[in-house]
Amino acid sequence: MGKKDYILIAVLYGSLLAGIFLPGPSAAVSGTIKYLMMAMLFLAFIRITPADVGRAMLSNWKGMIWGALLRLVIAPAAAYWVALLLYPPLALPILLLAGASTGVSSPFFTALCRGNISYCLVMAVVTSLMLPISLPVMVKVLSQATLGYDLTAMALFLAMIIFIPLGAAFAFRKLVPGLLDPMNRRSYPISLLVVAGINFGALGRYVPYLKTNPERIFYCAMYSIGLAVVLAFLGWRSTWTRNWADRVAAAGSQVWINNILIIALAVQMDQPLAATLSAFYLVPLYGFVVFFSVLAKHQEFPE
Numbered sequence: 081m082g083k084k085d086y087i088l089i090a091v092l093y094g095s096l097l098a099g100i101f102l103p104g105p106s107a108a109v110s111g112t113i114k115y116l117m118m119a120m121l122f123l124a125f126i127r128i129t130p131a132d133v134g135r136a137m138l139s140n141w142k143g144m145i146w147g148a149l150l151r152l153v154i155a156p157a158a159a160y161w162v163a164l165l166l167y168p169p170l171a172l173p174i175l176l177l178a179g180a181s182t183g184v185s186s187p188f189f190t191a192l193c194r195g196n197i198s199y200c201l202v203m204a205v206v207t208s209l210m211l212p213i214s215l216p217v218m219v220k221v222l223s224q225a226t227l228g229y230d231l232t233a234m235a236l237f238l239a240m241i242i243f244i245p246l247g248a249a250f251a252f253r254k255l256v257p258g259l260l261d262p263m264n265r266r267s268y269p270i271s272l273l274v275v276a277g278i279n280f281g282a283l284g285r286y287v288p289y290l291k292t293n294p295e296r297i298f299y300c301a302m303y304s305i306g307l308a309v310v311l312a313f314l315g316w317r318s319t320w321t322r323n324w325a326d327r328v329a330a331a332g333s334q335v336w337i338n339n340i341l342i343i344a345l346a347v348q349m350d351q352p353l354a355a356t357l358s359a360f361y362l363v364p365l366y367g368f369v370v371f372f373s374v375l376a377k378h379q380e381f382p383e
Contacts, residue, residue: 088192088373091272092366095279106284109277113340114237116278117184118245121204123267123274124187125249126260128198135198143319143326144203147333150318151207152179152214155334159307160222170303172223173354176342177361178307179215181207184241185278186336188271193372194379195328203333208238211338238341278340283359286352296353300360308364311335324379328372335368337361 099106156179163171182204190200212235253260290297315334319326339358346355 088272089366089370091276092279092369093363095276096283096362096366099280099282099284100287102280103284103287106281109281110285111281113278113281113344114241116274116281117340118241120188120271120274120278121184121242122245122248123271124184124197124201124204125246126252127187127191127264127267128201143321143330144199144206147203147315147318147330148207148210150314151182151203151334151337152210153218155179155311155314156218157222159310160218163303167299167303169353170299170357172219173346173351173357174303174307175219175222176215176346176351176354177304177337177339177358178311179211179218180337180339180342180358181211182333183336183338183340184208185271185275186332188267188275189336189369189372190329190332192268192369192376193328193332194325194376195332195372196323196325197329199326199329200333200336203329204338205242207333208242208338212238279362282340282343282362286356286359290356296356297360300353300357301363304357304361305364308335308361308368311337312368324376328376332368332372336365339365 099109156175159178160171160175163174182200184204186204187197187201190197252263312331312335315331316327318334319330321327339361342358343355346352346358
């Protein structure tokens, strides 16, 4: 591991711990998380062109179809049944978490790991657009419960998260093309700062719940780690190619999920255990960023 890897670890986990030990400021920042998510997606959109996205879909369309089914249907169903057998209180929370879309920060993490950014970006957009339909259906079919939110409102929220930064990136390319290269050269520190802000605002509001339910910390930690390991493995094996860039993108599109959105949904549903599980998922999520970025250093890439 090099100096950059240690800085990455320090920023990712340091900002998460800071949010726990400073719950007041963290709760204040949590209201801006949706805007930070949009900033992260904007930075991803300006890195690639529509042609890049088209090539990604044409060259990996079978893997993407399978990946979307795995992300939104197969993984949440399997996670729900396992939790129902082992620890029933976590069945619905892990169904919500495992059924989340590919995260908007996944293209940034994929870039760190020398993966196929276009692949991960297309997966993030497609699964996010499908989520307002897939998640309520999965919850209704498996748990016989209903999600306590307006489906139309969630669809509009997801559309805002995706299409505002997409439009902004398109305008940026057309109006100030000369700034593309300077912006892309600085995208790493900017993206790292945005991720740190998301981390800082993720856990603070749940500190009182964790203090009154310490035994839940152990279960959330174990299940979040187990879920991440299984998702990364399934994603790695889901692609038909043996190319590092495609494989790490396929794995990343499964393991780097939009758990922050599930935290917001869990708060609305009054599901503190689901919110806590989703927040704890940040630990293995970033663990796989470090793991794949270190492995990427030992791969051979064309100049």
